[in-house]
Amino acid sequence: MIVLIVVASFLLASISIIQFKTEAKEYHQERLERKENAVKEHINYVLATTTYPLKTQNLDLIFKDKIHELAQIHKIEINIYSLDGKLLKSSKESFAVDKIAPPIPEYILKLVRSSIEKRFVDIKTIDGVKNRSSYSLIKDEKFKPLGILNLPYLEDDGYYDNELNTFLIRLSQVYSFMLIVAFALAYFLSTYITKSLKTISERLEETNLDQKNEKIVLEANSKEVNFLIRAYNGMVDKLETSAIKLAQSEREEAWREMAKQVAHEIKNPLTPMRLTVQSFQRKFDPAAPDVKQKMNDYSETLIQQIDTMTAVASAFSNFASMPAQQNETLNVVEVVELALDIFNEDYISFEKEEEEIISKMDRTQLIRVITNLVKNATQAIPESQFQKSIVVSVKRRNNDVEIAVKDNGIGIQKQDIGRIFEPKFTTKTSGMGLGLGIIKNIIENYKGTITFESTYGKGTTFTVSLPITNS
Numbered sequence: 038m039i040v041l042i043v044v045a046s047f048l049l050a051s052i053s054i055i056q057f058k059t060e061a062k063e064y065h066q067e068r069l070e071r072k073e074n075a076v077k078e079h080i081n082y083v084l085a086t087t088t089y090p091l092k093t094q095n096l097d098l099i100f101k102d103k104i105h106e107l108a109q110i111h112k113i114e115i116n117i118y119s120l121d122g123k124l125l126k127s128s129k130e131s132f133a134v135d136k137i138a139p140p141i142p143e144y145i146l147k148l149v150r151s152s153i154e155k156r157f158v159d160i161k162t163i164d165g166v167k168n169r170s171s172y173s174l175i176k177d178e179k180f181k182p183l184g185i186l187n188l189p190y191l192e193d194d195g196y197y198d199n200e201l202n203t204f205l206i207r208l209s210q211v212y213s214f215m216l217i218v219a220f221a222l223a224y225f226l227s228t229y230i231t232k233s234l235k236t237i238s239e240r241l242e243e244t245n246l247d248q249k250n251e252k253i254v255l256e257a258n259s260k261e262v263n264f265l266i267r268a269y270n271g272m273v274d275k276l277e278t279s280a281i282k283l284a285q286s287e288r289e290e291a292w293r294e295m296a297k298q299v300a301h302e303i304k305n306p307l308t309p310m311r312l313t314v315q316s317f318q319r320k321f322d323p324a325a326p327d328v329k330q331k332m333n334d335y336s337e338t339l340i341q342q343i344d345t346m347t348a349v350a351s352a353f354s355n356f357a358s359m360p361a362q363q364n365e366t367l368n369v370v371e372v373v374e375l376a377l378d379i380f381n382e383d384y385i386s387f388e389k390e391e392e393e394i395i396s397k398m399d400r401t402q403l404i405r406v407i408t409n410l411v412k413n414a415t416q417a418i419p420e421s422q423f424q425k426s427i428v429v430s431v432k433r434r435n436n437d438v439e440i441a442v443k444d445n446g447i448g449i450q451k452q453d454i455g456r457i458f459e460p461k462f463t464t465k466t467s468g469m470g471l472g473l474g475i476i477k478n479i480i481e482n483y484k485g486t487i488t489f490e491s492t493y494g495k496g497t498t499f500t501v502s503l504p505i506t507n508s
Contacts, residue, residue: 116187417446
């Protein structure tokens with residue numbers, strides 16, 4: 038309590054000193070601005086009524102007699118300088134002006150020219166007294182600079198200093214009396230409540246969410262302390278209940294998320310498998326000369342999707358987020374083209390700039406990326422749309438292979454662009470929304486990137502860039 042009083046008195050005194058100084062500073066600043074505005078208005082009037090041409094070299098003649106009149110009216114010293122800082126005219130008496138007056142320092146000239154208001158106030162302390170000196174441009178009626186107006190201003194803080202000293206003396210008297218009272222109260226109160234508060238403090242330090250906390254069994258002499266003990270014991274009961282609920286909620290949430298992701302990842306290859314079987318039923322011709330080759334291609338596609346499901350199931354059983362990479366040397370162009378065979382849509386086309394782009398990566402994961410992007414593209418095109426188009430292209434870009442999937446579907450709305458790769462985010466009416474997020478993880482595991490460009494109502498292009506690795 039005593040410390041608080043001392044700190045409060047110190048803070049109040051400090052704030053008061055700062056307040057008085059701020060008021061004095063603001064007063065002098067505003068007073069100088071008022072005088073400067075008044076002088077400049079008078080100067081503008083003189084410039085508007087003079088018969089001399091408005092040029093810098095004529096300022097000495099224009100204000101030859103007027104400058105002393107202005108200084109007496111506004112009760113302030115006035116100096117007029119040329120644009121390069123040389124003194125042209127001063128309201129000082131001729132005997133008080135140096136024959137070779139010092140020019141305006143170069144740094145002040147730069148500050149005046151570069152400031153928005155074309156004005157600068159230089160503040161210096163000489164023998165403990167602050168001296169303000171404002172510098173501002175003098176302009177003609179076409180806002181062309183003619184010279185620089187200088188108004189020296191001496192601050193007189195005598196009134197504020199006297200008020201501050203009086204206030205601090207009264208403040209010290211009040212707080213001295215309060216300190217004496219506080220010492221007396223602290224002596225009696227410290228022995229009265231210290232014991233109970235120490236016990237409560239020790240228990241509070243030991244309280245933790247992940248352990249069983251003991252209640253305080255204590256009857257204090259103060260009603261307030263007893264209320265604090267009861268509040269602590271109630272908090273312990275609520276904390277224990279909350280810990281149990283939190284642990285249960287975390288377990289349930291973890292299982293829900295795991296179940297959703299497992300279901301999505303196992304369901305994802307089923308669509309390509311179903312499309313493959315349908316395509317096989319529709320296109321199979323026992324009399325075709327290349328029937329064995331087609332059988333091998335369809336079988337290989339089904340086996341790859343089954344391998345994907347097996348890899349996903351194994352990965353989730355080990356709490357891994359993605360199947361482990363089984364890298365092999367392959368022709369990316371050929372694998373991408375093969376992955377498109379499972380789709381029956383005749384509006385899906387494939388473009389390639391070269392026949393071979395050899396790289397080392399996981400065949401299953403590459404097929405998974407292509408099938409997911411193409412599947413999303415087909416779902417982005419409304420059934421009622423007359424002209425449908427999906428173009429899958431593969432090209433080499435320096436040391437990267439670039440795979441693009443372009444559709445003319447409905448596109449992505451602006452408010453959804455930043456959330457496309459978020460887990461559980463989807464713009465479709467079905468699905469878990471995990472596909473693009475997992476694809477992004479696959480690509481980033483290969484140090485690649487996936488980006489997209491979309492115009493709502495016109496379509497979307499997803500671009501996958503993967504580094505070409507031969508070793």
